[in-house]
Amino acid sequence: MFFPTLGVIATTDVVSVTIHQTIQEALSAMHLHDHRRIVVINQSVHYIITTQDMIALKVSGVDFNTPLSQVTLKQMPVLNKESNVLNALNLTDEMDESICISNEDGTLYGVVTNSDIVASVDPQVILESLQIGTVFDKKYGFKSFAPDTSMAHVLDYMKDSPSDCVIIQDNNTPVGILTSKDVLHFIGDDACHSLNVSTVMSTPIETLESTASISDALTFLRMRNYKRIVVVNESGHIMGIVTQQDLISRTYLRWSQLVHEHMNQFEELTQILQQKNKHLTELATKDALTDIHNRHMFSELFSKELAISKRQKSKLSLAMIDLDYFKRINDAYGHNIGDHVLKNFAKMVHSSVREADLFARWGGEEFVLLLRDASCDEAFCVAEKIRMLLEAKRFDEVGQVTCSIGVAEVNPDDTLHSAIGRADEALYVAKNEGRNRTVSCRIKE
Numbered sequence: 478m479f480f481p482t483l484g485v486i487a488t489t490d491v492v493s494v495t496i497h498q499t500i501q502e503a504l505s506a507m508h509l510h511d512h513r514r515i516v517v518i519n520q521s522v523h524y525i526i527t528t529q530d531m532i533a534l535k536v537s538g539v540d541f542n543t544p545l546s547q548v549t550l551k552q553m554p555v556l557n558k559e560s561n562v563l564n565a566l567n568l569t570d571e572m573d574e575s576i577c578i579s580n581e582d583g584t585l586y587g588v589v590t591n592s593d594i595v596a597s598v599d600p601q602v603i604l605e606s607l608q609i610g611t612v613f614d615k616k617y618g619f620k621s622f623a624p625d626t627s628m629a630h631v632l633d634y635m636k637d638s639p640s641d642c643v644i645i646q647d648n649n650t651p652v653g654i655l656t657s658k659d660v661l662h663f664i665g666d667d668a669c670h671s672l673n674v675s676t677v678m679s680t681p682i683e684t685l686e687s688t689a690s691i692s693d694a695l696t697f698l699r700m701r702n703y704k705r706i707v708v709v710n711e712s713g714h715i716m717g718i719v720t721q722q723d724l725i726s727r728t729y730l731r732w733s734q735l736v737h738e739h740m741n742q743f744e745e746l747t748q749i750l751q752q753k754n755k756h757l758t759e760l761a762t763k764d765a766l767t768d769i770h771n772r773h774m775f776s777e778l779f780s781k782e783l784a785i786s787k788r789q790k791s792k793l794s795l796a797m798i799d800l801d802y803f804k805r806i807n808d809a810y811g812h813n814i815g816d817h818v819l820k821n822f823a824k825m826v827h828s829s830v831r832e833a834d835l836f837a838r839w840g841g842e843e844f845v846l847l848l849r850d851a852s853c854d855e856a857f858c859v860a861e862k863i864r865m866l867l868e869a870k871r872f873d874e875v876g877q878v879t880c881s882i883g884v885a886e887v888n889p890d891d892t893l894h895s896a897i898g899r900a901d902e903a904l905y906v907a908k909n910e911g912r913n914r915t916v917s918c919r920i921k922e
């Protein structure tokens with residue numbers, strides 16, 4: 478089988494800015510070319526700035542006249558244009574949808590996307606035979622908001638969400654979609670955050686039926702320059718949202734089934750695909766910065782732990798942990814130092830709790846801890862231990878960092894939402910009483 482070089486399949490017409498230009502200039506380039514992400518060039522090292530980065534910067538109040546050199550950006554993987562396409566399979570994932578392709582001297586030659594790679598490796602028959610409905614073997618949920626929801630509330634959700642779009646529904650009827658493009662225009666116009674999302678969303682929603690082929694879906698994305706597809710069933714009801722990466726992962730799965738029939742010829746490719754599947758699983762369950770469970774994984778594990786607790790009639794308690802005045806750390810020392818604090822705090826907590834306990838990053842500087850076989854009083858003691866460990870710790874450059882913690886015992890009839898709500902109320906009391914303290918829900922009552 479012929480595997481082309483990356484130079485053959487690369488797109489050479491790349492929208493880019495330099496590391497010395499400002500955030501506003503990057504936003505203007507994204508507007509001008511109608512792109513959700515553009516390349517930031519710094520000699521032979523290249524970065525990417527995305528819509529989600531723009532949202533985070535806007536919500537954080539960063540001045541858009543700030544040079545990109547002072548912003549934490551994700552570095553893009555780089556391969557030489559003479560490299561084989563197999564090398565690219567090791568580098569693409571949900572966070573890195575594109576790879577920079579360089580000339581011999583390290584300068585930018587072009588960009589290769591996931592769809593370029595799939596099109597050059599996988600037989601067209603697979604793309605044409607698989608239906609996008611097969612992607613929904615596992616549930617792909619979506620987040621929706623009412624039309625009168627404020628943009629401030631929606632942006633606060635999107636800044637920590639793995640998805641860059643939300644559905645707008647009125648009494649369970651979809652009336653629009655808020656995409657990364659819509660958010661870019663909203664930020665660029667410097668519109669009031671109190672505006673209703675209905676004034677910013679795109680409408681009507683363009684959809685594809687679940688019976689469409691993956692080939693049709695990829696063509697749909699390419700022709701409209703979309704990043705995701707809203708999939709409906711035969712009745713027109715929304716089944717969920719699939720991204721280009723979802724479609725590609727499904728294609729990889731089918732391709733791996735075929736290569737098993739030709740193991741000797743395709744042994745190298747099979748190993749790469751297995752490594753990729755493992756990597757994608759880690760991306761779906763781990764927080765990229767702290768390497769602990771992410772919010773999505775914690776939500777899944779909470780349901781299992783609650784079922785076990787009911788069956789065994791054992792105690793289960795939950796603690797919400799928030800680093801005090803964390804925004805000041807980012808503002809005073811920069812996001813790299815802030816990230817260093819988050820990583821070291823997560824490492825400290827992870828090493829101080831039991832292996833059976835579940836520790837996850839809930840979002841931003843907020844963490845959640847689920848304690849097995851622990852009453853509210855016992856969880857309070859564990860939380861106090863964590864608080865005092867952090868209070869005694871000193872971080873390079875920053876010095877002392879403290880945290881506030883809210884503790885709640887999980888009741889048998891609780892949902893994740895209700896349990897988190899009570900712990901969050903206790904956390905609010907801890908903050909309101911001066912921070913650097915642990916409060917139990919019982920104390921609030």
